Amino acid sequence: MNTPSLFAARKIAADFYELPSCMPVPGLGILAVNAYLIRGPEPVLVDTGLAALGEPFMETLEALIDPKDLAWVWLSHMDADHVGNLLSVLEKAPNARVVTNFLGMGKMMLAGLPVDRVRVLEPGSGLQLPDRELVPLSPPYYDAPETLGFYDTSSSGLFTADAFGALLGQPAEDAAAIPASQLRDGLMAWAGIDAPWLSQLDERFLAHSLDAVRRLAPTVVLSSHLPAARGITENLLGYVAGMHAQGPATMPNALTMERLLSGERATA
Ligand SMILES: [Fe+2]
Ligand SMILES: [Fe+2]
Numbered sequence: 001m002n003t004p005s006l007f008a009a010r011k012i013a014a015d016f017y018e019l020p021s022c023m024p025v026p027g028l029g030i031l032a033v034n035a036y037l038i039r040g041p042e043p044v045l046v047d048t049g050l051a052a053l054g055e056p057f058m059e060t061l062e063a064l065i066d067p068k069d070l071a072w073v074w075l076s077h078m079d080a081d082h083v084g085n086l087l088s089v090l091e092k093a094p095n096a097r098v099v100t101n102f103l104g105m106g107k108m109m110l111a112g113l114p115v116d117r118v119r120v121l122e123p124g125s126g127l128q129l130p131d132r133e134l135v136p137l138s139p140p141y142y143d144a145p146e147t148l149g150f151y152d153t154s155s156s157g158l159f160t161a162d163a164f165g166a167l168l169g170q171p172a173e174d175a176a177a178i179p180a181s182q183l184r185d186g187l188m189a190w191a192g193i194d195a196p197w198l199s200q201l202d203e204r205f206l207a208h209s210l211d212a213v214r215r216l217a218p219t220v221v222l223s224s225h226l227p228a229a230r231g232i233t234e235n236l237l238g239y240v241a242g243m244h245a246q247g248p249a250t251m252p253n254a255l256t257m258e259r260l261l262s263g264e265r266a267t268a
Contacts, residue, residue: 001022001024001030001170001171002024003024003052004021004022004023004024004033004050004052004053005021005022005023005053005171006020006021006049006053006056006057006060007020007021007022007171008060009037009060009063009064010173010228012036012155012157012220012222012228013154013155013157013219013220014154014155015038015039015040015131015154016036016037016038016039016152016155016157017036017037017038017039017064018034018035018036018222018227018228019034019035019036019037019049019057019060019061020032020033020034020171020173020227021033021034021049021050021053021057022171023050023052023081025167026252026257027252027256027257028167028189028251028252029167029168029169029186030167030168030169030170030171031165031166031167031168031190031225032165032166032168032171032172032223032224032225032226032227033049033050033081033224033225034047034222034223034224034225034226034227035047035048035049035057035061036159036222037061037064037065038132038152039064039065040129040130040131040132040154041129041130041131042071042072042129042130043065043069043070043071043072044070044071044072044073044074044099044127044129044134045061045070045072045073045074045089045093045096046073046074046076046159047074047075047076047082047083047224048073048075048082048083048084048085048086048088048089049081049084049085050080050081050084050085051080051084051085052084053084053085054084054085054088057084057085058085058088058089058092061089062092067089067092067093067096068092068093068094068095069095070089070093070095070096071095071096071097071129072096072097072098072099072119072127073086073089073090073093073096073097073098073099074099074127074134074148074150075098075099075100075104075108075148076147076148076149076159076161076162076224077104077142077143077144077146077147077148077161077162078100078104078107078108078111078144078146079143079144079162081224082161082224083111083113086098086113087113087114090114090117096117097117097118097119098115098117098118098119099118099119099121099127099148100118100119100120100121100146100148101120101121101123101136101146101148102120102146103145103146104120104146104148105118105120107144107146121136121148126150127150131154132152132153132154132155133152133153134150134151134152134153135150135151135152135153136148136149136150137149137150137151137212139160139161139162139163139164139213140160140163140206140209140210140212140213140240141162141163141191141194141195141197141198141209141240142161142162142163142195143162143194143195147161147162148161149161149163151216151218155219155220156216156217156218156219156220157218157219157220157221157222158213158216158218158220158221158222159222160213160221160222160223160224161223161224162194162195162223162224162225163191163195163223163240164187164221164223164225164226164229164236164240165187165190165191165194165223165224165225165226166178166183166186166187166189166190166225166226167186167189167190168182168186169182169186172227173227174227174228174230175221175226175227175228175229175230175232176229176230176231176232178227180235183232183235183239184235184239184242187226187236187239187240188239188242188243188246189250190225191240191243192243192246192250193251198240198243198244198246199243199244199245199246200244201243201244202244203244206240206241206243206244207241210237210240210241213233213237214233214234214237217233218233221233221236
């Protein structure tokens, strides 16, 4: 796979959909990039996908909901793979408000994104909806300090933003169907790149934050960078617990990257 690809939406739970896509990571495989949609009395779009997939992303979204009905756009953080289609979404969803926190709003301003429809979540307060509450939380690891995951009190699903993402050899629909060794290696490889500080973290501190996930006992772990993960929470926690003993991440060096990219240019 040389270019980003979008896939059909998948139902995760009642009124809860994954909007999956994938992007190539040269030399290392592919990475899932998921947005999510919660339908209901006050529909919520969680992140806005890759800009490179703008038109098909909007088509996928509009097949599930009239954007005018969207009440909220929950932004996990301000990285490009999470806010790629924010402007298109806001244009087509005039009634939607953007959910972020103080730092998230600051980064939106720095990026020139509109903040006139932002709802800043106060520390300790959630997004109360008629049929559920999205309880904000910091995932056990992240690459941007404004990161807002959440626990959904209706589905008992846990949205973890970048945490538990994994580099894979090919697209997958179900994290539990990925061979365990591939999932472990892919998760540790991506975590080492995306959150390199994990390997330097005190083992007990890391165990404490992983315990917080364990206590929630989510029915499904919803990462931005892994297909929906049901019934394997303990496996995911175990892989991350091993990160403190892992050395620095191995990434392609400049020469390898040049070869990879020139190969891609030749085949494009
Ligand atoms: Fe990120
Ligand atoms: Fe990300």
